[in-house]
Amino acid sequence: MIIPTIPTPDELLDKGFRRGKKAADLARTSKIPRRLKSKRIEEIRVITACQVIKDRLKMILDRVPDIETLPEFYQDYIDITVGVDEMKKSLGALNWAYGIITQLEKDYASKIRRSLPENASSYQKQAYGRIASVVNKIKKDLDFLDFAKANLRNMPTIDFEATTIVIAGFPNVGKSTLLRQITNASPEVADYPFTTKGIQIGHLERNWKKIQIIDTPGLLDRPILDMNEIELNAMVALEHLADAILFIIDVSETCGYPIENQYNLSEEIKRIFNVPMIYLFNKMDISQMNKKENDKNTDNEIELKNVIDSSKNDYDANISYLNQYLNKIDEYLFISAYEGKGIEEILKKLEKVEKIEEDNSQMENEYEY
């Protein structure tokens, strides 16, 4: 989200007062009856200062998008990153300052106009004092908006037209390797709160269908109970986006997590996201090698070799240890992200994922952790 540059109160006042002075200097050289001149000068000074400060505030208010009109993902994103309530409060404070300065401008212009010429300058000083006090009152709001600007600068660019697939699975199971394989290019990386490596978004198009694949390293990769509240919120933000989950299980367990734990995580994530889940049993290449090592000199050797050499489905014969999981799931594939095997089958499955239209009437998510 692009928030314009936010001035400090001093910068805002300096600019207003400097321009006020300039306008007053100009008025000094104009041809006005002497008796009126001092009043005219001070009136112009006050009006110009107010206008300049108001213009700046209005520019900020106009350029910051109305948070409620943004897609839910961005609302959640802003909430997690800087806080939607604080953001609204700060913008409200700027609006308040705008209103008060408008009033001061009117009051003091009229006071100066009706004053004795010798009093004009003291009214102008009074006006400046009050303007400064209003602007200083919104110091923390300006500070907050400046903080929000810095933190929302690198917001992920989400394509809300595309079907969105979210990748999940324990660390080191091959999520980024897979993302690179599927999208055939380096995915974009943008900041995402509470993931150390940022969100990664890959895009692809199949039969005119736009698909975006999102990986959030460090988020959907451990038991839900280990997550703090903010991480849970981050997950809810993703939940608004996901049309399906690609859950990756490292069958070689070289990631350091037993298959059973990996499968349990998938169940938790499935419960929360409530969208179709496609299981990818990854690293089948090393699973085969391990098996081959173990089975050396056994009767299985020839049979297994045939399986490995077969180009059609290398992995079929070697999956009995996965049966307890396969019995419980609908959609799965055996792949090797590293060797690029199974990628075409994944793409075929992704093509069939239906896009879920965002339902704005459904305000809250009803699930329990």
Ligand SMILES: Nc1nc2c(ncn2[C@@H]2O[C@H](COP(=O)(O)OP(=O)(O)OP(=O)(O)O)[C@@H](O)[C@H]2O)c(=O)[nH]1
């Ligand atoms: N043998 C083999 N290695 C793989 C395969 N897929 C990934 N790897 C390796 O596994 C390691 C982890 O892969 P990553 O893609 O970084 O895993 P990740 O899940 O993105 O890891 P985090 O970013 O920590 O969540 C890397 O060394 C990969 O080369 C595979 O299919 N076969």
